[in-house]
Each structure stands twice: as structure tokens, then as C-alpha cells.
Amino acid sequence: MTRARILSGREVAEAVYGELRKRLQALPFVPSLRVIRLGENPASVSYVRLKERRARELGLRSQVEAYPEDYPEEALLERIGVLNRDEGVDGILVQLPLPPHIRVERVLEAISPQKDVDGFHPVNVGRLWSGGEGLFPCTPLGVVRLLRHYGVDLRGKEVVVLGRSNIVGKPLAALLLREDATPTLAHSKTASLPEVVRRAEVLVVAVGRPHLVRKEWVRPGAVVVDVGVNRVGERLLGDVHPEVAEVASALTPVPGGVGPMTVAMLMANTVKAALLRRHGPPR
Numbered sequence: 684m685t686r687a688r689i690l691s692g693r694e695v696a697e698a699v700y701g702e703l704r705k706r707l708q709a710l711p712f713v714p715s716l717r718v719i720r721l722g723e724n725p726a727s728v729s730y731v732r733l734k735e736r737r738a739r740e741l742g743l744r745s746q747v748e749a750y751p752e753d754y755p756e757e758a759l760l761e762r763i764g765v766l767n768r769d770e771g772v773d774g775i776l777v778q779l780p781l782p783p784h785i786r787v788e789r790v791l792e793a794i795s796p797q798k799d800v801d802g803f804h805p806v807n808v809g810r811l812w813s814g815g816e817g818l819f820p821c822t823p824l825g826v827v828r829l830l831r832h833y834g835v836d837l838r839g840k841e842v843v844v845l846g847r848s849n850i851v852g853k854p855l856a857a858l859l860l861r862e863d864a865t866p867t868l869a870h871s872k873t874a875s876l877p878e879v880v881r882r883a884e885v886l887v888v889a890v891g892r893p894h895l896v897r898k899e900w901v902r903p904g905a906v907v908v909d910v911g912v913n914r915v916g917e918r919l920l921g922d923v924h925p926e927v928a929e930v931a932s933a934l935t936p937v938p939g940g941v942g943p944m945t946v947a948m949l950m951a952n953t954v955k956a957a958l959l960r961r962h963g964p965p966r
């Protein structure tokens with residue numbers, strides 16, 4: 684039996700960092716990233732630390748602002764306003780999830796679209812869907828970049844995205860359209876879900892349910908991208924069961940697949956935001 688090729692996000696992320704280092708050396712300024720975190724959600728603490736470390740390794744200016752769990756919404760909005768006006772700040776990211784007393788939409792809409800390195804502001808969402816230039820979400824960008832690196836041609840392909848979140852599924856569908864793929868957005872209420880998933884030439888799973896996708900769901904020879912990061916005890920498990928490696932032609936590992944790509948694309952977005960703010964979109 685042949686086993687799926689492993690699509691290493693760590694390897695591709697290194698290639699992205701190599702390109703970014705070259706671009707940064709040619710810039711007369713150092714792009715800067717500000718990350719805001721509320722509370723002590725262990726996953727958020729760990730993700731933010733990772734982003735901070737990578738930004739510094741790359742030579743970006745990077746600062747984390749950590750506030751208590753009960754930080755008021757108005758204070759957060761005010762802080763974002765200050766950072767929006769700060770000429771020395773290129774990218775602003777508010778780590779999600781936020782505590783329940785904070786209205787996420789208000790926060791995401793408060794961030795200047797020019798500094799919105801997460802690509803979650805409605806202006807950037809609109810630009811993504813209408814085909815314009817803007818800042819787009821990091822995980823979907825990472826998925827497309829990873830596939831491109833390994834020579835997976837998306838043009839005309841039936842790509843099934845399992846999961847319809849604002850962070851991954853929906854923006855990924857828009858990016859896939861921009862790549863001339865034919866995306867299907869499937870989710871927990873999709874009728875005959877295993878059959879729909881089995882149609883995929885390229886399958887992307889982002890639902891947050893450990894080992895949900897079994898080998899019977901996967902079309903033989905499909906390329907499978909596992910966005911899931913599920914902490915189960917001490918282990919990190921993907922949304923795709925490891926047995927899928929027996930039928931897929933290629934598969935991303937967890938960890939070491941999409942995760943490193945998300946961080947790499949955040950760094951790329953920070954550089955892009957810095958350039959867009961100074962020079963506007965390319966003509």
C-alpha cells in the first residue's frame with residue numbers, strides 16, 4: 684500500500700521566511716506588529732508567544748499587550764484607536780477568542796483595515812470576495828501557499844472545505860475562487876456529508892473535532908489538508924484520522940502542517956500592511 688506524501692508546513696514556512704528576510708533587507712524601515720491578548724486562555728497564551736517569537740526572529744518590531752480577562756470593552760476599543768493612529772504601528776492583531784463580555788464584531792471593526800493583519804475587518808472581507816487587493820486571513824492564505832509550494836494545481840479542481848468559520852472556511856472558499864478552483868463549503872448540517880466529502884480532489888478540514896474524517900470519507904488519491912488543532916490530554920490531534928494516509932495522495936501533519944503556515948502568513952501580512960499603508964495598492 685502506498686502512503687500519502689507529507690506536506691510539511693514547517694518546510695514551507697521556512698521558505699516564506701527566507702523570502703521575507705530578503706524583502707525586509709531591502710526596506711528602509713522595520714515593520715511593526717502589535718498583538719493584544721485578554722485573559723490567560725492557555726492556547727491563546729501559547730499562540731501569541733509563538734507569533735511574538737517568530738516576529739522577533741525575523742527582525743520585525745513586535746510587542747504584546749496582555750490585559751486581564753475582565754478588561755472593559757470600551758477600554759479595548761480606545762486602545763485600538765490609539766494604535767490605529769500610531770504611525771509606528773503597521774499591524775494590529777487581537778487574539779481570539781475574546782471573553783464573553785466583549786462583542787467581537789465591535790473589536791474587529793474598530794481595527795483600521797490598513798492595519799488589520801488578521802484580515803477580519805468587513806472591508807477586507809469585502810475586498811477578498813470582490814477580487815481586490817487587501818489583507819486576507821492568515822490560515823487560508825497559509826493553506827493556499829502550502830498547496831502551491833507542493834505543486835498542487837487548484838485550477839478547475841473540486842475542493843471541499845469542511846467547516847464554515849469566519850477564520851478559516853469562509854475566507855478559504857473566497858481564496859479558492861480566486862485560484863479558479865470550485866469550492867464546496869460543507870459543514871455539520873450538510874446532508875450526506877461523507878458523500879460530499881468523498882467528491883473532493885482536494886479536501887480541507889477545519890472543524891475542530893479530533894479525528895472526525897475517516898478513510899472511507901476520502902476519495903482515493905485526494906490531497907488532504909488538516910487545519911484541526913485539538914488538545915486531547917497532552918497530545919495535539921488533527922481533525923483527520925491518521926488512517927487517511929492510506930488513501931490520500933498527500934496529507935498535512937498535525938502538528939507541523941498548517942499551524943506554522945498561519946504564523947508565517949501573519950508575518951507576510953505585517954510586511955504587506957506596512958507597504959500598503961506607505962505606498963497604497965500596486966497599480
Ligand code: GUN
Pocket residue numbers: 776777778779780801821822850
Ligand atoms: N484564534 C485562532 N485563530 C486565530 C487567528 O487567526 N487570529 C486571531 N486573532 N485569533 C485566532
